[in-house]
Amino acid sequence: MILEKEIDFILAIDALKNVNRRNFNYDNSRRENTAEHSWQVVVFAQILYPYARNSEKIDLGKVIKMLSIHDVVEIDAGDTFFYDEKANEGKFERELASAKRIFGILNEPLQSEFLNLWLEFEAGETEDAIFANAVDRMIPFTLNCFNNGQSWTEANVTFEKVKQLLRPKIERASQDMADTFDVLIKKAFDEGKLI
Amino acid sequence: MILEKEIDFILAIDALKNVNRRNFNYDNSRRENTAEHSWQVVVFAQILYPYARNSEKIDLGKVIKMLSIHDVVEIDAGDTFFYDEKANEGKFERELASAKRIFGILNEPLQSEFLNLWLEFEAGETEDAIFANAVDRMIPFTLNCFNNGQSWTEANVTFEKVKQLLRPKIERASQDMADTFDVLIKKAFDEGKLI
Numbered sequence: 433m434i435l436e437k438e439i440d441f442i443l444a445i446d447a448l449k450n451v452n453r454r455n456f457n458y459d460n461s462r463r464e465n466t467a468e469h470s471w472q473v474v475v476f477a478q479i480l481y482p483y484a485r486n487s488e489k490i491d492l493g494k495v496i497k498m499l500s501i502h503d504v505v506e507i508d509a510g511d512t513f514f515y516d517e518k519a520n521e522g523k524f525e526r527e528l529a530s531a532k533r534i535f536g537i538l539n540e541p542l543q544s545e546f547l548n549l550w551l552e553f554e555a556g557e558t559e560d561a562i563f564a565n566a567v568d569r570m571i572p573f574t575l576n577c578f579n580n581g582q583s584w585t586e587a588n589v590t591f592e593k594v595k596q597l598l599r600p601k602i603e604r605a606s607q608d609m610a611d612t613f614d615v616l617i618k619k620a621f622d623e624g625k626l627i
Numbered sequence: 628m629i630l631e632k633e634i635d636f637i638l639a640i641d642a643l644k645n646v647n648r649r650n651f652n653y654d655n656s657r658r659e660n661t662a663e664h665s666w667q668v669v670v671f672a673q674i675l676y677p678y679a680r681n682s683e684k685i686d687l688g689k690v691i692k693m694l695s696i697h698d699v700v701e702i703d704a705g706d707t708f709f710y711d712e713k714a715n716e717g718k719f720e721r722e723l724a725s726a727k728r729i730f731g732i733l734n735e736p737l738q739s740e741f742l743n744l745w746l747e748f749e750a751g752e753t754e755d756a757i758f759a760n761a762v763d764r765m766i767p768f769t770l771n772c773f774n775n776g777q778s779w780t781e782a783n784v785t786f787e788k789v790k791q792l793l794r795p796k797i798e799r800a801s802q803d804m805a806d807t808f809d810v811l812i813k814k815a816f817d818e819g820k821l822i
Contacts, residue, residue: 433807433810433811434678434803434806434807435675435678435803435804435807438671438674438675439769439773439807441674442667442670442671442674442766442769443653443769443770443773445667445670446652446653446654446667446770447653447654448666449652449659449663450652450654450656457641457644457645458638458641458642459641459642459645461645464644465663467662467663467666467667468644468660468662468663468666470666471643471662471663471665471666471669471695472637472640472641472662474666474669474691474695475637475640475695475696476633476637478692478695478737479633479636479637479733479737480630480633482737483629483630492688493687493688493689493691494688496669496688496691496692496695497673497691500666500669500670500673500691501670538674542673542674542677571637574634574637574638575638575641578634578638608629608630609630611629612628612629612630612634615628616628
């Protein structure tokens with residue numbers, strides 16, 4: 433069959449619908465899964481793009497591709513809670529092995545294109561990856577600021593930890609996003625979602 | 628707050644995670660929701676793009692944007708089962724009202740950009756929209772061919788109906804996709820998933 437590897441791949445990544453993240457949906461009904469997150473971050477990138485610091489140097493189409501596959505590695509490696517330092521040890525190596533297996537289902541040149549997009553996202557140094565990383569950090573933060581913030585409160589996440597881990601990467605991508613971050617983290621703290 | 632409308636929008640479309648579609652995930656564990664589908668179709672477009680009949684005339688970045696927001700209208704209008712002719716009456720009008728409300732949360736020019744992408748997808752006449760529509764039809768069809776096909780069997784969907792409603796739009800976009808469709812629909816029929 434002509435599209436055999438493409439279909440093997442799309443069936444393999446269907447498993448991302450079963451990878452649950454720590455943070456909850458806006459309506460607090462349940463934790464979101466990584467497939468849903470991957471969609472939402474693709475849309476968020478499009479609406480935040482006009483506010484990017486270096487938008488004229490950013491290839492939005494490439495950013496969207498990058499974000500659409502950036503968490504596929506969680507199929508083998510699982511979702512690692514951002515604020516759990518111990519769980520984050522060895523994360524890159526686990527995820528790299530997963531990336532090689534999953535993208536390796538595809539033929540070339542697509543398997544290399546996806547692997548390189550993932551590596552570029554992880555390195556976070558190009559204009560595209562700086563922006564993509566900022567949007568990826570902004571979306572669960574935003575959900576926590578407007579839902580009950582349960583993924584923070586249940587893990588006793590602190591104001592300082594969130595600010596330290598998120599703000600520099602967000603501010604590097606966009607002053608407007610950083611200014612909004614400042615307003616929202618104060619609101620979350622005042623509401624008792626962060627200690 | 629600077630990003631107020633952008634955040635209102637991303638919170639409003641969070642509801643897409645609660646819109647269930649008829650078809651099941653690959654592992655048959657549950658019906659997929661429209662947020663998950665929107666992610667999977669964005670990835671499928673990237674891997675099927677090399678097989679598109681007129682790929683040199685297709686703007687893949689635009690196709691991905693189009694697919695990422697094409698089902699946001701289901702937040703108000705609900706998912707309409709593709710093979711239910713009665714339910715499909717008045718679908719466009721319901722969805723247009725939803726598109727105007729939801730995209731209208733955003734500032735210009737983004738609200739018009741999204742509305743126009745949605746209208747272009749619905750009309751299905753440009754090279755970008757022809758390809759996007761074909762990929763959008765191919766993904767639930769593929770899932771049904773490799774899972775238990777429950778969304779077909781529970782509604783007594785026929786081989787002829789699937790072929791009639793899907794194949795012309797798929798063949799218009801890609802001969803390779805149409806050839807694969809032919810192999811898979813025969814397999815599904817032989818396995819008793821279609822009558």
